[in-house]
Amino acid sequence: MRFRRTTLFATAVVAALVTAVPAAAAPSPEDRVSARFDALLANPDGLAEFLRAFPKGGDLHNHLSGAVSTESLIRYAVTDGLCVDKTTLTASYPPCTATQRPAADTGTDKAFYRAVLRAWSMEGFDPAGPESGHDHFFATFGKFSAATDRHKGDMLAEVAETALRQNQFYVETLISRQGSAVRALAASVGFNADFAVMRQKMLADGAMAKIVAAAKTDTDNDYAQFNAALKCGTPAASRACVFPARYDYQVGRATNPEIVFANLLLGFELGQVDGRYVGVNLVQPEDDPIALRDYHLHMTMVGFLHKLYPKTRITLHAGELTPELVPPADILFHIREAVEIAGAERIGHGVDVRHETNAAQLAREMAAKHVVVEAPLTSNAQILEVSGPAHPMRWYQRFGVPIALATDDPGVSRGDITGEYVRAVTEQHQTYRQLKQIARASLDHGFIQGASLWRAPDDFRPGPACAGSVLGGANPSQRCKQLLHDSPKAAVEWAQEAAFRAFED
Ligand SMILES: [Zn+2]
Numbered sequence: 001m002r003f004r005r006t007t008l009f010a011t012a013v014v015a016a017l018v019t020a021v022p023a024a025a026a027p028s029p030e031d032r033v034s035a036r037f038d039a040l041l042a043n044p045d046g047l048a049e050f051l052r053a054f055p056k057g058g059d060l061h062n063h064l065s066g067a068v069s070t071e072s073l074i075r076y077a078v079t080d081g082l083c084v085d086k087t088t089l090t091a092s093y094p095p096c097t098a099t100q101r102p103a104a105d106t107g108t109d110k111a112f113y114r115a116v117l118r119a120w121s122m123e124g125f126d127p128a129g130p131e132s133g134h135d136h137f138f139a140t141f142g143k144f145s146a147a148t149d150r151h152k153g154d155m156l157a158e159v160a161e162t163a164l165r166q167n168q169f170y171v172e173t174l175i176s177r178q179g180s181a182v183r184a185l186a187a188s189v190g191f192n193a194d195f196a197v198m199r200q201k202m203l204a205d206g207a208m209a210k211i212v213a214a215a216k217t218d219t220d221n222d223y224a225q226f227n228a229a230l231k232c233g234t235p236a237a238s239r240a241c242v243f244p245a246r247y248d249y250q251v252g253r254a255t256n257p258e259i260v261f262a263n264l265l266l267g268f269e270l271g272q273v274d275g276r277y278v279g280v281n282l283v284q285p286e287d288d289p290i291a292l293r294d295y296h297l298h299m300t301m302v303g304f305l306h307k308l309y310p311k312t313r314i315t316l317h318a319g320e321l322t323p324e325l326v327p328p329a330d331i332l333f334h335i336r337e338a339v340e341i342a343g344a345e346r347i348g349h350g351v352d353v354r355h356e357t358n359a360a361q362l363a364r365e366m367a368a369k370h371v372v373v374e375a376p377l378t379s380n381a382q383i384l385e386v387s388g389p390a391h392p393m394r395w396y397q398r399f400g401v402p403i404a405l406a407t408d409d410p411g412v413s414r415g416d417i418t419g420e421y422v423r424a425v426t427e428q429h430q431t432y433r434q435l436k437q438i439a440r441a442s443l444d445h446g447f448i449q450g451a452s453l454w455r456a457p458d459d460f461r462p463g464p465a466c467a468g469s470v471l472g473g474a475n476p477s478q479r480c481k482q483l484l485h486d487s488p489k490a491a492v493e494w495a496q497e498a499a500f501r502a503f504e505d
Pocket of ligand 1: 061063348
């Protein structure tokens with residue numbers, strides 16, 4: 001009884017306060033949705049549905065070949081008449097030998113189809129089996145690679161349509177170009193510890209310029225395929241035809257230093273002359289013996305080239321490691337060197353950060369420099385077996401390091417960006433307002449061209465151009481309209497704010 005009287009009394013006090021100051025007590029649309037979000041925490045289906053509809057910024061860490069569904073890859077293999085090795089399930093060009101089967105057999109033999117699906121992805125992967133998640137995950141790329149060769153435009157179309165369906169506004173996808181030409185040039189020039197000399201030799205006689213031109217032609221051809229796949233320019237055009245996407249040029253790090261350098265040079269050159277390419281990244285398992293041996297060398301190469309090509313932006317896979325994967329000395333410095341020597345503005349993974357020397361100081365430095373961590377939580381769980389409290393996401397946040405959730409290889413991991421946001425809530429205990437912060441950061445740290453909508457990095461209050469306008473509203477001021485017209489980045493940020501308004505309404 002006493003409890004009940006107290007409740008009644010409290011209700012009366014609240015009612016009086018509401019009557020006295022109605023404006024101050026009225027919850028904002030954000031408050032209301034935040035409360036609804038809190039109520040969904042005990043309801044997994046409801047939470048997933050909520051997060052599917054939630055505006056989820058951009059995907060800044062998305063490998064094109066790992067992003068499309070395995071079903072699409074198998075379809076490409078069948079269309080292209082590829083063969084599949086009976087034992088390794090690796091795809092290759094015809095004619096098929098006695099130890100191979102036509103990929104087309106997947107259409108009639110269900111067991112074969114299942115076997116290919118499992119070999120080319122994490123579908124049905126058994127963590128207790130003989131192969132580690134790390135090894136199975138990374139091995140998929142070599143197995144399905146031949147199926148991707150003629151479908152880069154189809155793949156980009158699938159990535160753009162998926163992003164739209166997932167309520168995202170931007171994708172930066174990772175791709176490499178002209179691999180054999182790059183290797184041939186690297187072999188003819190050879191390694192030189194004087195990077196300026198090595199670069200000049202690679203540029204001499206227009207050798208690199210020829211590769212850049214060929215890479216641009218490849219890109220044009222991919223976009224022609226993209227437009228055809230989405231029926232762009234016809235009455236049946238997909239909305240994804242105009243979806244804002246950019247490429248980051250990815251350089252394999254597990255190979256000879258002259259090849260890494262030539263490939264980096266191509267990436268930096270492309271970023272200078274072709275607006276579809278905005279950044280450079282180093283990829284492949286960071287714990288590979290060559291990647292470990294040359295890590296510092298690679299950072300100095302990136303730092304050297306960045307000074308010559310400042311327009312090309314830098315994001316690096318760094319700290320995708322655990323103490324179980326590498327010798328103790330190799331876990332102490334990768335993220336720091338990516339930030340301090342290579343000049344990375346974004347770090348992919350950053351999972352081992354707490355093992356680095358002076359980790360807290362490094363995190364403070366990253367926060368001060370606004371270096372964002374691209375966090376693919378599913379990939380980290382599958383490859384590194386790091387999740388929940390063992391993942392450093394909340395640790396970073398305590399230091400003010402911005403986080404952008406990403407998918408990494410959603411095709412291989414059989415996931416999507418909604419799944420990343422679900423993990424962020426269920427495993428990293430993010431609040432509704434933190435998720436909004438993450439979604440905004442994932443656009444603002446994108447390398448898409450143009451000025452930001454916001455006044456400063458990681459300060460999500462509008463800058464002077466749009467300060468007087470209703471965020472995401474239908475009638476921005478003239479000055480705000482001008483910014484949205486001139487800046488592709490501000491335009492995608494505004495589109496997300498409009499989506500937040502609709503979502504919270
Ligand atoms: Zn990655």
